[in-house]
Amino acid sequence: MNFPITKELLFACFNGQATALQKQLIDEWARQPENEEFFYTCLVEWELTHPQYQADVTKAIDQYREFVANHTSKPASLVPETLELKSRHLLLFQWYLAASLVALLGISWLFRAELLNRTYATEAGEVRTWTLADGSRVTLNANSSLRVPRFGFGRAWSGSPTREVFLEGEGEFSVIHTQDHRQFVVKTANPLDVRVLGTEFTVYSRDSRMRVVLNQGKVQLRNPADESARTIDLVPGDVITLEHQKVQRKHVEDPKQYSAWKDHLFVFNATPLSQVAKMLQENYGLKVTIAEPEIAQETVSGSFKATSADELLKSISKALDIQATRRGKTVLFSANP
Amino acid sequence: MVRVFPAFRQLNEITLLETTSGEGSGESQLPPKPDDNEILIRHTLSVDPEQGVELLYRRYYQPLCTHAVRFVGSREIAEDLVSEIFYQFYADKIFQQINTSYRSYLFRTVRNRAYNYLRWELSRKTPLEEKDYPSAQESQQPDAITQYEELYQDVEKAINTLPIERRKIYLLYQFEGKRFKEIASDLKLSVRTVEVQVYRASQAIRKVLKDKWLLLLTAALFLSR
Secondary structure, three states: OOOOOOHHHHHHHHHOOOOHHHHHHHHHHOOOHHHHHHHHHHHHHHHHHOOOOOOOHHHHHHHHHHHHHHHHOOOOOOOOOOOOOOHHHHHHHHHHHHHHHHHHHHHHHHOHHHHHEEEEEOOOOOOEEEEOOOOOEEEEOOOOEEEEEOOOOOOOEOOEOOEEEEEEEEEEEEEOOOOOOOOEEEEOOOOOEEEEOOEEEEEEEEOOEEEEEEEEOOEEEEOOOOOOOOOEEEOOOEEEEEEOOEEEEEEOOOHHHHHHHHHOEEEEEEEEHHHHHHHHHHHHOOEEEEOOHHHHOOEEEEEEEOOOHHHHHHHHHHHHOEEEEEEOOEEEEEEOO | OOOOOOOOOOHHHHHHHHHHOOOOOOOOOOOOOOOHHHHHHHHHHHHOHHHHHHHHHHHHHHHHHHHHHHHHOOHHHHHHHHHHHHHHHHHOOHHHHOOOOHHHHHHHHHHHHHHHHHHHHHHHHOOOOOOOOOOOOOOOOOOOOHHHHHHHHHHHHHHHOOOHHHHHHHHHHHOOOOOHHHHHHHHOOOHHHHHHHHHHHHHHHHHHHHHHHOOOOOOOOHHHO
């Protein structure tokens, strides 16, 4: 289509004056990289001429410079080179000390996430294992991340009565029981904390769906926002799912099927294609479209070993007798002609 | 004010970098031409990254912040989000992996993160009352570029549904970042009144937004079945 997308049209869109059809045309048009560039060029111009407010750029740059200084070298020592001070300079020194301390605290506070935590992350299609400071091991599935405090994790610290980590995506944990019996707590964006002492379990948390599977040991699930709510205690083989505020509990004989991904094995149990599509998106960052709605309902069962997205696509399309066409990050499933 | 950001960086940002690094399969791809406006910045980044990022600040910090604030409503949060992007850009040397313009990368990223923040914010405080949630099978991040436009315009519309006085108080609190006490003394109202107005305003805005944009739940009720 040759509908001209002009700067005026884009401005109208930014202003909320574009029709639904115009927006759709812009969406299509913007899929081309050169057009997307033009989109953002116009967006910058529009924002410069219609700002919501004026930000203090100088102040931001000053803070940025502080960040760089702290990032490349150790934080400035507050102990002065010489302790010999004439009394009339003492006040000035104290003021300088106080100001530096405040500045350092301020900067540390601003970047507390950077300074206090370490993040382990996997990319699309990647499965990787790490050992944490307390000896516990975590294996992350593709497109996942785990944020762990730098301090007070391996050894207890007065500020941390528990070992807390923050998970996004999916991970299998093998937690060491510490001598001081500190609980290991897995927090996620979902309102369910996983608390263990020493054990092996898998946590899946993406979007608003969550699943916890216990391989061995004992796990307690708790609502972080409500201390008085009932907790859930799991035994090995228990599978808890949380979706749309509904909690479901079931028990399986072989909980290891939920960590099959560690061996690059994909296990399906009458899984509809629509769900397979979601999994492809989550693990490989692929955008999947299903051409015919009928095939979206078809189910696939079995375990497939696949070390890459293409391998998996091949296996699935063979199993269902459909076609999988891949272009970069987009995949189209369609019925065989 | 203590504020904790969960990991807002979503898988889209990782795929973002992969896509732009020219790895297609089955298609011949010319790397997109680097923007002529940014030639100086590109050169500076290669010889003095710290200075290069500073140039990016001077050019893009302001439009990024004013864009972000349309989503998140608070100047302070917008500025934190934008700064975090620049810090990460510098610390992780992201500029070495970019073949599109820096402008594209920065704006895609800020929209991505602002969208996540807003969704997180909405999900954090919404009380659980409905049984029927939209069944969204849609992907988590909008892939249609104008969906971001639609989101911030919905935010603005939601604010505009508020009665005038309530809207004024809400904006002083959210946008300006003033405290209840300050607003109360400026407008000659009681602190309690200000609190109530802000509370009602955010409830109303959430209600307008969540039907369309929100699928997540909050902490309150699920374990007390």
